[in-house]
Amino acid sequence: xxxxxxxxxxxxxxxxxxxxxxxxxxxxxxxxxxxxxxxxxxxxxxxxxxxxxxxxxxxxxxxxxxxxxxxxxxxxxxxxxxxxxxxxxxxxxxxxxxxxxxxxxxxxxxxxxxxxxxxxxxxxxxxxxxxxxxxxxxxxxxxxxxxxxxxxxxxxxxxxxxxxxxxxxxxxxxxxxxxxxxxxxxxxxxxxxxxxxxxxxxxxxxxxxxxxxxxxxxxxxxxxxxxxxxxxxxxxxxxxxxxxxxxxxxxxxxxxxxxxxxxxxxxxxxxxxxxxxxxxxxxxxxxxxxxxxxxxxxxxxxxxxxxxxxxxxxxxxxxxxxxxxxxxxxxxxxxxxxxxxxxxxxxxxxxxxxxxxxxxxx
Numbered sequence: 001x002x003x004x005x006x007x008x009x010x011x012x013x014x015x016x017x018x019x020x021x022x023x024x025x026x027x028x029x030x031x032x033x034x035x036x037x038x039x040x041x042x043x044x045x046x047x048x049x050x051x052x053x054x055x056x057x058x059x060x061x062x063x064x065x066x067x068x069x070x071x072x073x074x075x076x077x078x079x080x081x082x083x084x085x086x087x088x089x090x091x092x093x094x095x096x097x098x099x100x101x102x103x104x105x106x107x108x109x110x111x112x113x114x115x116x117x118x119x120x121x122x123x124x125x126x127x128x129x130x131x132x133x134x135x136x137x138x139x140x141x142x143x144x145x146x147x148x149x150x151x152x153x154x155x156x157x158x159x160x161x162x163x164x165x166x167x168x169x170x171x172x173x174x175x176x177x178x179x180x181x182x183x184x185x186x187x188x189x190x191x192x193x194x195x196x197x198x199x200x201x202x203x204x205x206x207x208x209x210x211x212x213x214x215x216x217x218x219x220x221x222x223x224x225x226x227x228x229x230x231x232x233x234x235x236x237x238x239x240x241x242x243x244x245x246x247x248x249x250x251x252x253x254x255x256x257x258x259x260x261x262x263x264x265x266x267x268x269x270x271x272x273x274x275x276x277x278x279x280x281x282x283x284x285x286x287x288x289x290x291x292x293x294x295x296x297x298x299x300x301x302x303x304x305x306x307x308x309x310x311x312x313x314x315x316x317x318x319x320x321x322x323x324x325x326x327x328x329x330x331x332x333x334x335x336x337x338x339x340x341x342x343x344x345x346x347x348x349x350x351x352x353x354x355x356x357x358x359x360x361x362x
Contacts, residue, residue, distance in 0.1 A: 016308040023304035030297040033290050034256040036190045039283045042130045043253050046098055046225045054253075055228035056130075057238050058221065060284060061247040062277035066218025069124065069207060071243055072101050078241045079226070088227055097226035100125035102281065103207055105214040110173040111161025118157060119199035121281075122210030122217060130223050131283060138168040138183020141206060148206040150182040157201035158184045175213050179205065188286075192293075196285035221281050228253070248278060255287060256294050264295040 043056040061067060076099070083096055090096040101124045109118045128140040133154075141152055151172060158165055161172060167181040185204075187197060210217055222242065228234040235251045242249075254260055264271070271288065280288070 012311070016311045019304045020308040023301050023308065026297050026301040026304060030294055030301060033293045033297060036192060036290060037283075037286060038132055038188070039130060040252050040255060040287065041132075042098075042223070043225050045129065053228045054225050055234035056223070056225050056252040057234055057249065058223045058252055058284065059238065059242055059244055059247055059249050060278050060280055061218075061220045061222075061245065063220070063279060064277060065245045065247070066103065066220055067101075067222070067243060068218060069101075069211075072099075072124065072219065072222065075242050079224075079237070082237055082241060083227070086229075086233075088229075097224060098126045098129060099222065099224040100127040100130050101207065101219045101222045102127060103210065103217045103219045103221075104281070105210055105217045107174055107203075107210075107213055109157070109161065109203060112170075113161055113163055116157065116160050116201055118201055118203050120203045120205060120210055120213075122207035123204055124207040124219075125223075127204075129225075133185040133187065136165045136184040136186055138181065141182055141204060145206070148209045149177075149179050150205070151179045151209075152182050152204040153184050154202045155184060155186055157203055160201055179209070188283075190286075192286040192289045193282065196289060197282040199282070220279070221284075223252075246277070250284075252287070255291060258298075261291065261295045261298050264291050265299065 040056065043054040047054045079097065088096055103122045105120055105122065107118055107120045108115055109120075123141060125143055136155060136158075138152075141150055153161070153167065153172075155165065158167055162170065165184045168183055170181045171178045172181065173179075187193070187202075207217075207219065224234075224238060226234045226237065232251075235249060238244075239249055271292075
């Protein structure tokens with residue numbers, strides 16, 4: 001049996017085809033990475049079908065400069081004033097923006113089956129719009145709750161303390177005080193959040209309740225969705241008015257934009273250096289991980305696509321030249337034929353047509 005050989009003229013097209021396929025695969029993986037995290041969808045869910053542009057902003061603060069709820073309330077007043085200055089009005093029976101804040105501490109939580117050391121996230125504002133964890137039972141915590149004595153368990157903690165999921169109305173004990181279970185949530189199931197979350201069994205409670213349990217706790221994360229009528233309006237508004245101090249502000253709405261991913265490539269290596277004294281929450285670490293993957297996949301896509309794109313451009317130029325040459329010849333022949341027809345008509349007009357005997361009809 002003769003071995004199958006590839007003709008030399010097909011080697012280059014074959015290489016281009018393989019590279020184009022690899023570029024398409026990298027592009028598909030890039031899109032998958034960029035749509036993996038629901039924590040970046042708050043702006044689109046808030047905008048709904050309004051068609052108005054909104055931006056999602058996050059601020060992360062260093063451990064030695066944490067904020068308190070009074071700082072958040074004061075900033076909200078400034079933000080209201082700035083948006084009013086910019087002639088922005090909230091819709092009837094609605095709000096112009098939404099926000100959330102959070103802090104973290106370790107507590108001992110006791111349930112029917114014993115107790116556990118738990119990483120607790122104290123939340124405020126519309127936290128679960130930004131972090132829409134799947135509800136296994138019950139309901140989320142809300143800023144409008146009159147009583148701040150409700151907690152939200154994750155699945156692991158629910159099994160540890162009660163051995164089940166339908167726990168709404170049961171109580172847990174923290175520092176000799178009882179708190180009602182509002183519900184049970186599942187942690188994010190994407191691979192990036194799974195890698196970033198390393199705290200084990202966890203729980204959510206209102207920030208004010210967490211503050212009552214641990215007086216030293218502070219707010220290290222603030223998030224907001226607000227109007228963004230022009231580029232960077234939302235980010236600049238928060239940067240100029242929020243007590244960011246030495247913290248970091250990021251615009252989550254543009255995490256996968258070309259400009260941001262080029263910055264990620266340029267900061268390769270520096271991103272792993274903790275020079276700001278900030279301990280990011282797990283959801284920000286998950287986003288940063290996806291940024292790294294997205295930047296790498298974008299670079300691979302561009303590299304793989306370079307040769308096929310160049311070859312396609314060359315083929316397109318050659319094809320256009322051929323078409324133009326053929327078109328030019330066709331147009332030249334058409335013009336010559338047209339000129340001949342005009343000359344013939346002119347000759348017939350002035351010289352006349354001859355009959356069968358050769359006599360002029362003019």
